[in-house]
Amino acid sequence: MGLLIQSNFDPKEQQINISITGNKRQRLKQQNQLTLIKAALDCIAELGVRQTSVSEIIQRAGLSRGMIHLHFGGKDQLLIAAGHYASKLYYDHLETQLLGVNDCPQKIIEAVVRSDLSPAVLNQHNVNIWYAFRGEARHFKDIVSFSDTRDPRLRKLVSNAYQRLAIQNEALQPEQARALAKEATYGTLCLMEGMWTDYLLHTDSFDRHKALRIIMRFQAALFPAYFNLDGAIPTKDQ
Amino acid sequence: MGLLIQSNFDPKEQQINISITGNKRQRLKQQNQLTLIKAALDCIAELGVRQTSVSEIIQRAGLSRGMIHLHFGGKDQLLIAAGHYASKLYYDHLETQLLGVNDCPQKIIEAVVRSDLSPAVLNQHNVNIWYAFRGEARHFKDIVSFSDTRDPRLRKLVSNAYQRLAIQNEALQPEQARALAKEATYGTLCLMEGMWTDYLLHTDSFDRHKALRIIMRFQAALFPAYFNLDGAIPTKDQ
DNA sequence: TGTTAGTATGGACGCTCGTCCATTTTATGC
DNA sequence: GCATAAAATGGACGAGCGTCCATACTAACA
Structure with missing residues (x-):
């Protein structure tokens, strides 16, 4: 099992899996969620929060408009998930550096x-x-x-x-x-x-x-x- | 003469006076500009950049919608002027602290x-x-x-x-x-x-x-x- | 292979955004 | 006090926003 990041969307699935596991359907879903998260982070990094819009994100992700709502419940929740992911990357790198110590x-x-x-x-x-x-x-x-x-x-x-x-x-x-x-x-x-x-x-x-x-x-x-x-x-x- | 802050608006008056001087008409104008700047800063501090809108600013300033365009040329230029003003306040305080030293x-x-x-x-x-x-x-x-x-x-x-x-x-x-x-x-x-x-x-x-x-x-x-x-x-x- | 349920699509919706300008107000100088 | 120009007003405008949903697709399973 991979590390999990939180989302405030559907209480039944309050956590979104970051690792890509399960059958084809689950893998595709997780892949799309990750694509959205990465696109959102790229957007924020390149354009800033003010210019990060749903249209901008989905364009970069190459996915359809409705997916943000489908997977995260809305733009804000996607941004929160993206933040958690960015934080995870920070600690992942730290952990690899601590391994050799x-x-x-x-x-x-x-x-x-x-x-x-x-x-x-x-x-x-x-x-x-x-x-x-x-x-x-x-x-x-x-x-x-x-x-x-x-x-x-x-x-x-x-x-x-x-x-x-x-x-x-x-x-x-x-x-x-x-x-x-x-x-x-x-x-x-x-x-x-x-x-x-x-x-x-x-x-x-x-x-x-x-x-x-x-x-x-x-x-x-x-x-x-x-x-x-x-x-x-x-x-x-x- | 008081300290000046920059604005990118009208090239003829690229600087907006922060001190309140001149005749009644000029004083009122400068006062309104300052009111707008302060309202914008309050907005940003309380609501963040994302929620800082023209409507929000003018509501807090108690002034009319068109004044932002009139005095600053647009919302972004107002925000820039507000940033310069905030910076000025930082250095003003520092200067008073340095006086007694x-x-x-x-x-x-x-x-x-x-x-x-x-x-x-x-x-x-x-x-x-x-x-x-x-x-x-x-x-x-x-x-x-x-x-x-x-x-x-x-x-x-x-x-x-x-x-x-x-x-x-x-x-x-x-x-x-x-x-x-x-x-x-x-x-x-x-x-x-x-x-x-x-x-x-x-x-x-x-x-x-x-x-x-x-x-x-x-x-x-x-x-x-x-x-x-x-x-x-x-x-x-x- | 047929059925079902999970996933994906993209357009329509109502809303708010920032800009702009025709109009009104008002301080100034003759 | 009147003419003038500077300043203020606030509504109209089109563009873009985020949300949502009717529909289409497709993997999973019997």
């Missing part, structure tokens, strides 16, 4: 940051989509949940790693260690967010290497024993 | 951060507006310029202050000092951006004191001689 806290944190800044995740397409949803987040409650990179999953992953580093420092009281870990988590995630905004507004001059270096610097300042700046070498080109 | 680099940087995090600037209304514009930034070129907190003005202000701190450190080569100042500027601005995103997505649990403290911590790590964590006391409540 042993249980070492520094490596986990580094993998999170590297994944967040990697070209596969941090690119024009995704940044456009993310900020488009966030622009509507406050007025479209369902969107908040997935427009947050730092949702509880990610936060907990990073927080746990920092906790483990902090308690290794015998000079700190347990409570001090907890406080340090909290601040490190907050700062790291804020920096990651800030980098995305930088990418949105200064795409042409954005430098992944520099971005990674700044975050490493912050970590090195809080945990001098565990991080050094030499790690700040990009995984791939630009 | 002498030429000390640390104090300047602290004033920038405190202003950015102050309730007068970082609040639901403004965050909604800022992210609404950013959501359209990529597809609405005119918007990029003012949706950027870190526009050249702010960047230069912070950068110059850090430069002055860095060159005071005699242990650093001039080039190292420059690099340090650049990283400090980048990191500080990214953290500020990250805090705004945190506010957007976690308004209820957002803590200005904690946010300020993290930024101070980053600064203290890069300039241990000039920043300490005790400065992290909020100017007001919340």
